Amino acid sequence: MLEVFLKTLPFFGLIGLGWMAVRTRLFPENAAAALTRFVFFFALSAMLFRFAARLDLPALFDLPFVLAYLSGSLLVWLIGLVVARRRGLPLPEAAMEAQCCIAGNTGFLGVPMLVVLLGEAAIGPVLMVLTIDMLIFSTLITLIVHGARSGRLRLRSLFPVLRGIAANPMILSMAAGLAWSSLHLPWPGPLDEFLSILGAAATPGALFAIGASLAALQVRRLGPSLWLSFAKLALHPAAVAIAAFGLFDVDHFAAGVMVATAALPVAGNVYILAQHFGVAAQRVSTAILISTAFSILTIPVTILLIGG
Numbered sequence: 248m249l250e251v252f253l254k255t256l257p258f259f260g261l262i263g264l265g266w267m268a269v270r271t272r273l274f275p276e277n278a279a280a281a282l283t284r285f286v287f288f289f290a291l292s293a294m295l296f297r298f299a300a301r302l303d304l305p306a307l308f309d310l311p312f313v314l315a316y317l318s319g320s321l322l323v324w325l326i327g328l329v330v331a332r333r334r335g336l337p338l339p340e341a342a343m344e345a346q347c348c349i350a351g352n353t354g355f356l357g358v359p360m361l362v363v364l365l366g367e368a369a370i371g372p373v374l375m376v377l378t379i380d381m382l383i384f385s386t387l388i389t390l391i392v393h394g395a396r397s398g399r400l401r402l403r404s405l406f407p408v409l410r411g412i413a414a415n416p417m418i419l420s421m422a423a424g425l426a427w428s429s430l431h432l433p434w435p436g437p438l439d440e441f442l443s444i445l446g447a448a449a450t451p452g453a454l455f456a457i458g459a460s461l462a463a464l465q466v467r468r469l470g471p472s473l474w475l476s477f478a479k480l481a482l483h484p485a486a487v488a489i490a491a492f493g494l495f496d497v498d499h500f501a502a503g504v505m506v507a508t509a510a511l512p513v514a515g516n517v518y519i520l521a522q523h524f525g526v527a528a529q530r531v532s533t534a535i536l537i538s539t540a541f542s543i544l545t546i547p548v549t550i551l552l553i554g555g
Contacts, residue, residue, distance in 0.1 A: 251547040251550050251551045251554070252544075252547040254364060254547075255360070255364065255543070255546055255547050255550070256543075258356070258359070258360045258363075258454055259542075259543045261450075261451055261454035261455055261458065262454050262455070262457050262458040262461070262539065263458055264455060264458060265279070265454065265455035265456060265457060265458025265459040265460075265461075265462070266458035266459065266461050266462045267458070267462075268455075268458075268459065268462075269458075269459045269462035269463065270462045274459060276459070276462075276463055278459075279456060279459030279460060279462075279463075282452060282455065282456045282459065283456040283459075283460065285448075285452065286355070286448070286449055286452040286453045286456055287354075287416060287417075288416050289445060289448075290445055290446060290447075290448040290449035290452050290453070291354060291355070291358070291416075291417065291420075291446075291449040291453060292416045292417065292419070292420035293420070293441075293442045293445040293446040293449070294358065294359075294442075294445075294446035294449040295358065295374070295417055295420040295421050295424065296420040296421070296423055296424040296427075296442065297424065297439070297442040297443070297446055298358075298362075298370045298374065298421075298424065299374065299420070299421045299422075299423075299424025299425050299427075299428065300424035300425075300427040300428050300434070301370075301424075301428065302370065302371055302374075302424070302425065302428055303425070303428050303429065304425055304428075304429060307371050307374060307375055307425065308375070309375070309497070309498070309501065311495040311496050311497045312372065312375060312491075312495075312497050312498075312501055312502075312505065313375065313379065314490075314495055315487065315490040315491040315494065315495040315497050315502070315505065316375075316376060316379055316487060316490070316491070316505055316509075317379065317383065318490045318494070318495075319483070319486035319487035319488075319489065319490035319491070319509070320349045320379075320384070320483065320486070320487065320509070322486050322490075323348050323349050323478060323482050323483045323486050324345045324346070324348060324349050324384070325345070326345075326348065326478065326482065327341075327344050327345035327346075327347065327348035327349070327475070327478055328341050328342060328344070328345040330344075330474070331344040331345065334471075337395070338391065338395040339391065339392045339395045339524065339526045340526050340527045342387075342388050342391040342392065342395075343388065343392075343517070343520070343521055343524070343526045343527040343530075343531060344471070344475055344527060344530065345388075346384065346388045346517050346520070347475040347478070347479060347513050347517055347530075347531055347534050348475060348478035348479055348482065348483060349380075349384060349479070349483055349509075350380055350384060350385075350479075350513060350514045350516070350517050351376075351380070351479065351483070351508060351509060351510075351511030351512065351513070351514055352457070352511050352512055352513070352514040352515060352539075353373065353376055353377045353380060353508055353511060353514070354377060354417055354453075354514075354516075355453040355454070355456065355457055355514075355515065356453070356454070356457060356511055356512070357373055357376070357377070357508050357511050358373055358374075358377070358449075359449055359450035359453055359454065360450075360454075361373055361504065361507055361508060363450070364550065365503075365504055365507065365550075368500060369504045371501070372501045372504035372505055372508070373504060373508055374421060376505060376508045376509075377417065377421075378418070378421065380514075381412060381415060381417070381418060382412060382418075385412070385516070385520075386412065388520060389520070392524050392526060457515065457539070460515055461535065461536055461539060464518075464532040464533070464535060464536050465529075465532065465533075466533050466536060466537075467529045467530075467532075467533055469533060471530050471534075472530050472533035472534040472536075472537055473537060475513065475530065475531075475534040475538070476512075476513070476534050476537040476538040476541060479512065479513050479534070479538050480510060480512065480538055480541055480542060480545045481545070483509045483510070484506050484507075484509040484510040484549055486509075487505055487506050487509040488502075488506045488509075488553075491505050491506065502553075503553035503554070504553075506549060506553050507546070507549055507550055507553055510542070510545060510546055510549040511542065511546070512535065512538035512539040512541075512542040513531070513534045513535045513538045513539075514535075515535060517531050517535070518531045518532050518535055
């Protein structure tokens with residue numbers, strides 16, 4: 248346990264450094280936003296393109312893997328929705344809480360950390376989880392909020408969602424990398440070196456940016472946020488583990504990576520959605536803070552369990 252904890256500690260140390268830099272005003276909040284944009288549009292995109300260009304689509308898409316992750320995540324999503332509705336919350340707020348229960352910080356934390364901790368063989372499963380989260384669950388929450396506010400779901404409300412997904416740099420970089428691999432295009436040395444240098448900035452930049460963004464969040468609505476953090480850090484990986492290891496014939500290593508990815512804390516983009524729609528923003532921000540803090544302990548435990 249101690250060995251695994253010490254391996255994950257530097258990653259969370261970088262998050263803590265970003266948080267401390269903003270809290271002490273050594274690093275201004277507007278600079279943190281600029282750093283996030285650099286990581287999102289350039290460094291992380293370069294890393295994802297380079298990873299995807301070394302894969303092929305059959306290696307990335309595995310139907311039992313997709314069904315296991317979808318079924319486990321959907322179960323927890325529905326639990327989060329039912330719990331919120333029983334507390335009397337309207338549908339948009341309940342759906343946003345359900346999103347907190349399953350949307351992990353795969354892009355900024357999972358890709359840099361899990362590939363280092365679990366090896367390059369983890370690239371495919373992590374990217375598959377990232378794709379499912381963005382294509383399925385981000386679309387689902389957006390359609391529910393739009394439908395609940397307008398009284399019905401209109402086809403035209405789907406177009407902005409699809410446009411946003413298609414323009415997402417992470418989706419674009421993965422799609423471009425897979426296309427490069429499928430076409431068997433040459434891989435020039437200077438291109439590999441360029442992407443390696445730029446992609447190397449993704450890990451420290453993303454982790455520092457996570458901490459910097461957390462510094463701007465405040466702890467409020469503690470009770471519901473504790474429940475959401477528990478659902479994300481415990482229920483989600485447990486449900487995914489049952490589906491992957493017990494219900495579907497998923498490769499053992501890929502299933503372990505899936506469970507580790509499900510154990511990641513609540514993603515920052517859920518807060519962006521909550522702010523954009525004006526729905527449960529305080530609960531979401533507090534859940535991000537709490538789940539990120541507790542994941543310092545829960546992620547090593549999860550990795551230790553799947554390693555066994």
